[in-house]
Amino acid sequence: MTPRKPRSPRSRPGTAPGHAIESVAADSGGVTVHWQRYSDTVFEEQPAAGLDAALTGMRPDTVDWLHFASVPDATALRWLQERLGLDPLALEDVHNGQQRSKLEFYEGHSFMVVSVPVPSAEGLGLEQLSLFLGPHWVISFWGGDPALLEPVRQRLRKSVSGRIRKRGADYLFYCLVDVAIDSCFPVLEAIREGIEDLEERLLEKPGGVEATEIHGVRRQLSGLRRLVLPGLTALQQLLHDEESPLHPSTRRYVRDVLDHQARIGDQVDNLSELTASLHEMHLSAISQRMNDVMRLLTVIATIFIPLTFITSLYGMNFDTTVSRWNMPELGFRFGYPLVLLVCLGVAGLMVWLFRRRDWL
Structure with missing residues (x-):
């Protein structure tokens, strides 16, 4: 896993909810946003608009998207x-970061x-990725790769008469959720390719795979599993909750996103099973090697x-002059070569027997 980024300071235990936001004075000085305003006939874009100017310029007859990089x-x-x-509890979640997938309904947004x-x-x-949805505006916060949201921007720029320009802010909200969730599929495909590579290496050479490689894949899948269930819950809320701000025509598209999230969960479970099997193969290979x-x-x-x-028997060296029973073979002229030949013969016979029984 990637090293943890430094987190924003969290409130001390017992601090009132939302204190981190409500305890400071409001100020937008120096803050810029990527501002896009559109309708079926209007499209304007300012990549570095001042926050105050963007908030002042928002109009109810267009959809405004304010994005914080x-x-x-x-x-x-x-x-x-x-x-x-905007609710201070939600803003505190944005400020602190490291939140699980979730959906909250507040008054007006x-x-x-x-x-x-x-x-x-x-x-x-x-x-x-943090998203606020209002009556005619969407506010997003994303500190990762800007390319994630670029497909949505391109659709807004090029789709003069397309669906996204004709619908409201809830459809833009859906598009952002959709592109974020679909970004899991290339990651899962890369993990699958990595598992297949480990499997091939393990089959070719049992000792060619380290246990740390398999555990690394398991940690990645564990991280992905943590986002599946909360994501499913949030999308089901968005579809079925009475307070959901989605227009009925938009909900059918969100159902498709819900299906994607379920597929992600299925793939994570499948890859977890493959990784568990790979771990068992690794242990079996180690055991077989041992x-x-x-x-x-x-x-x-x-x-x-x-x-x-x-050799131990003939190393006793009893004196043959004292008694004829005291190893008379010690007096043989070729006794030593004879013992060596007997030893070699016995060893060769045993090796032959072991090979015949496939023990070697």
């Missing part, structure tokens, strides 16, 4: 609370958090048992 400080968030009436998997060279991390080593050592020890007996 990073999370602003508490003073700017307080400005949003003052101007648009809705708030949704979508956890987005972000691959990197170090592994896989989770970033938070058994092979132990079998080889046992065969070697078994071969040397009779040789040890022969």
Whole structure:
């Protein structure tokens, strides 16, 4: 997994909810947003508009999308609370970050958090996309790769007579949720390819895969599993809750997103099972390798048992002049070569027997 980013300071235990936002003075100085305003006949875009100017220029006859490329400080968030009436609890969730996927309904607006998997060279991390939906506006906060939301921007720029320009803010809200959730599929495909590569390496050479590689994949899937169930719950709320701000014509598209989220959950479960099987194969390969080593050592020890007996027997060196029963073979002229030949013969015979029984 990617190293954890420094988190915003959290309130001390016992602090009143929303204190981080409500305890500061409202100020939008120096804060810029990517502002897009559109309707079926109008389209305007300012990539670096001042927050105050954007909030002042919002009109009820168009849809306004204000996007923050990073999370602003508490003073700017307080400005949003003052101007648009955004709930301080939701703004505190934006400020703190690291929230699970969820959906909240407030008076005059809705708030949704979508956890987005972000691959990197170090592994896989989770970033938070925060979305506010109002009667004719959407406000988004995303500090990750700007390319995530670029397909939606392109649709707004090019689709002069398309569906997205003819519908309200709830459809834009759906589009942002959809692109965030669909970003899981390339990540899952990359994980699947990694698992298949590990499986091929394990089959070709049992010792060619380290346990840390398998555990790394399991940690990634564990992180993805944490976003599946909360995401399903939030989307079901968006579809079925009486307070849902979605127009009936938009809900059928959200059902498709819900289906995508369910497919993501199924794929995560499937990949988890494959990883568990891979882990079992790895343990089995280690066990088999250990058994092979132990079998080889046992065969070697078994071969040397009779040789040890022969050499220890003839190492007693009883004096044959005292008694004729005291190992007369010690007086043979070729006794030593004969013992060596007997030892080699016994060892060769045992090796032949072991190979015939497929023990070697």
